[in-house]
Amino acid sequence: MTDSDPATSERPASETTPEQTRRETPGGGVRPTADSIEPAAPAEFGLVQAWWGGGKGKTTAALGMAFRAAGHGYRVHVLQFLKGGADSVEGVRGEYNAIAAVPGISYENTGHYGWHGLLDGSDDDEHLAKARGALARAEEILSGAADADLTEPLDLDGDLTDGVHLLVLDEVLYAVDQGLLDESDILDLLEQKPDSLELVLTGSHTEPTYLLDSADLVTEVRKVKHPFDRGVRARKGTEY
Structure with a gap:
C-alpha cells in the first residue's frame, strides 16, 4: 500500500x-512519445508463426505484428492469398489505407473474387491459378530475403526482392485446406526461409499438424461466439 x-x-x-x-x-x-520511423534491423527475428482456428482474429493478430514491426523501422510485407473480395466486403479494406500511410510496410492481394468451393459463382480454376501465383510470389520474396543481409536496416521503400525482415502470408493455410496448395508447398517455403526472416502464416479451421515440427509458434484462435452465426455480415472497420 x-x-x-x-x-x-x-x-x-x-x-x-x-x-x-x-x-x-x-x-x-x-x-510515451512516439519516435519517428527510421530504417532499422531486428536483433531477434527468424521464427515461424502459424495462426489457425475457427475464431475471428487471425489476420488481425498478424497485421498487429506487422504494424508493430514497421513501427520499429523494419521492412515488412503482407501477401494475401484468397482474399479477392466478396459482395459483403469492399475492395479496399481499412488495412490497405493504413499500410499505405506507414513507412516500411507493403501489401499485395493475390486472391480471386469470391471464395473457393462456396458455389458463389466464382471460377474455382481461377482460384487455383491465383493461389499458385501467390505461392510463386512468396518464393520470389523469400529468395530475395535469402540474398539480403537481414541483420542490417533495409530501404523502407525498397523493392521486395531486396529483402524484408517480416513476411506475412495471410490465408495461406486456408489455401492448403481448400486443396489449392499442398502441405509440401508450405514446408518447402519454410526450407527456403532465411534464418533472420520472421515468417507468419495464417488461416485454416483445421489444425495444421504438418507444421508442428517446423513452426516455432502455433496458436489456435478458438471461436466461442461469433455474430456471423446470427446473420451479421462483415462490418466495415472491424472485419475489413
Missing part, C-alpha cells in the same frame, strides 16, 4: 481533477 496525498485522499471523488486522476493511475498517466 502506498502513501497518498492527504489533500487528495480527503477530497470527494467528484472534486478530483483530471490531472490528479492521471497521476494516481499505474504509470502516472504518462503517454
